Amino acid sequence: MNGIRNIRLKKYLIFLIILLVLALIFIFNCFRHNSSADYSDNSVKGNLSTITTFNFSKVATIEDQVKALDKTSSANVFNGKDSLSKAQYQKIFNTSVVLGDSITEGLSAYGYLNSDQVFCKIGGSILNGDSMFKSAAATYPRFAFFSFGMNDMGNYRGNADNFISKYEKLLKNFKKTSPKTRFFINSISTPSDEALSHNKSLKNYKKFNQALRKMCSSMNITYIDNSYILDENSKLYAGDGIHVNTGYYPLWLNNMILKAGL
Numbered sequence: 001m002n003g004i005r006n007i008r009l010k011k012y013l014i015f016l017i018i019l020l021v022l023a024l025i026f027i028f029n030c031f032r033h034n035s036s037a038d039y040s041d042n043s044v045k046g047n048l049s050t051i052t053t054f055n056f057s058k059v060a061t062i063e064d065q066v067k068a069l070d071k072t073s074s075a076n077v078f079n080g081k082d083s084l085s086k087a088q089y090q091k092i093f094n095t096s097v098v099l100g101d102s103i104t105e106g107l108s109a110y111g112y113l114n115s116d117q118v119f120c121k122i123g124g125s126i127l128n129g130d131s132m133f134k135s136a137a138a139t140y141p142r143f144a145f146f147s148f149g150m151n152d153m154g155n156y157r158g159n160a161d162n163f164i165s166k167y168e169k170l171l172k173n174f175k176k177t178s179p180k181t182r183f184f185i186n187s188i189s190t191p192s193d194e195a196l197s198h199n200k201s202l203k204n205y206k207k208f209n210q211a212l213r214k215m216c217s218s219m220n221i222t223y224i225d226n227s228y229i230l231d232e233n234s235k236l237y238a239g240d241g242i243h244v245n246t247g248y249y250p251l252w253l254n255n256m257i258l259k260a261g262l
Contacts, residue, residue, distance in 0.1 A: 083250035083254075084250070084253075084254075086111050086112050089112050089113060089250075089253050090112070090113060090114055092257060092262050093113055093117060093143075093253075093262070094117075095141060095142035095143060096117060096141055096142065096143040096144065096145060096262075097117050097118070097119060097136045097139060097141040097143075097144050097145070098113065098117060098118050098119070098120075098144075098145045098146075098147065099118075099119045099120065099124075099129070099132055099133065099136050099144065099145070099146050099147065099148070100119075100120045100124055100146065100147030100148055100186070101120060101121070101122070101123065101124035101125065101147070101148065101150055101151055102120065102121070102122045102123070102124065102243065103147065103150065103189065103242075103243060103244060104118060104120040104124070104147045105118065105120045105121070105122070106243075106244065106246070106248075106249055107249060107253075108120075110246045110249055112249050112250070112253060116139075119132045119133075119135055119136040120132070123151055124148065124151065125148065125151040125152050125155050126148050126149075126152050126155075126163060126166050126167050126170065127151075127152060127155045127156065127166065129148065129170055130170065133170045133171075133173065133174050134173070134177070136174070137173070137174040137177035137178045137181070138177065138178075139178075140177075140178045140180075140181070141178065141181050142180070142181065142182065143181065143182050143184065143260060143262070144174065144178075144181050144182070144183055144184070145184045145185075145186060145224075145256055145260075146171075146183065146184070146185050146186060147186040148167070149163070149187075149188035149205070149208050149209070149212065150188055150189070150191075150202075150205075150242065152208070153188075153201045153202060153204045153205065153208055154199075154201040157201070158201060158204045158207075160204070160207050160208050160210075160211035161211070163208065163211065164211050164212070164214075164215050167212075167215065168215060168219065171183060171219065171221075182222075182260070183219075183221045183222070184221065184222045184223075184224055184256065184259065184260055185212055185215070185216050185221055185222070185223050185224065186224045186226055186252075186256070187209045187212060187213075187223065187224060187225045187226050187227055188205045188208055188209050188212070189226055189227070189229070189230055189244070190205065190227050190230045190231055191205060191241055191242050192230075192234070192237050192241030192242075193241075194241045195240060195241030195242050196241075199242075202242070209225075209227070213225075222259055222260065224255060224256060224259045224260075226252055226255055229248065229251045229252060229255070230244070230248070233247070233248075233251070235247075236248040236251075
């Protein structure tokens with residue numbers, strides 16, 4: 001009887017440990033990224049696959065394997081601080097598109113993303129973005145990142161409401177074409193003090209960013225705040241205080257990866 005009882009107890013302990021492992025993995029992935037992000041389940045699937053290879057003959061053995069799994073998961077966390085290779089960025093974003101203006105163009109111009117993933121043009125604006133949105137939607141991407149507003153502040157003469165009204169229309173049309181695509185809206189990058197002093201329309205960037213944040217909340221879209229990048233790294237400005245040099249792009253891509261859970 002004691003032998004049977006011990007076997008049942010061992011099986012019960014193994015069952016509890018498996019539940020604990022699954023709970024830890026779930027909690028780990030929930031807090032891994034910003035709470036507003038959509039989460040990728042790749043790491044969860046990977047850990048679950050690993051669990052199926054566990055040796056369940058001894059409780060102590062399972063405990064050792066759980067500890068090893070935890071160390072592996074921790075080591076693989078992307079902290080967003082280190083630059084990846086261009087090939088890695090291309091792989092991570094291989095099911096994504098990015099739409100925007102001449103700042104966005106640097107993603108493909110500098111080789112961080114493939115040209116067929118980046119839909120942009122010099123002077124790119126929501127005001128004239130209909131064809132750009134239509135072309136991007138026709139690729140049926142899994143993720144779509146939008147980066148507009150710098151030119152729109154002037155094009156809409158500081159009227160954030162009209163800017164948002166057109167933006168929402170374009171997003172809804174995109175969704176009709178590609179309903180499974182997840183949207184992410186990038187904030188307008190911070191212009192330099194010198195640029196602000198020479199271009200009055202740029203002074204509306206905070207108002208336009210607030211309007212973008214409000215739009216994202218109403219449409220249940222993730223808003224990606226990138227303002228800290230240039231606030232903390234003024235050396236990344238190009239000569240005009242609006243555009244950026246190549247060092248800006250890894251930081252921007254890293255932030256999109258973290259917020260989108262790629």
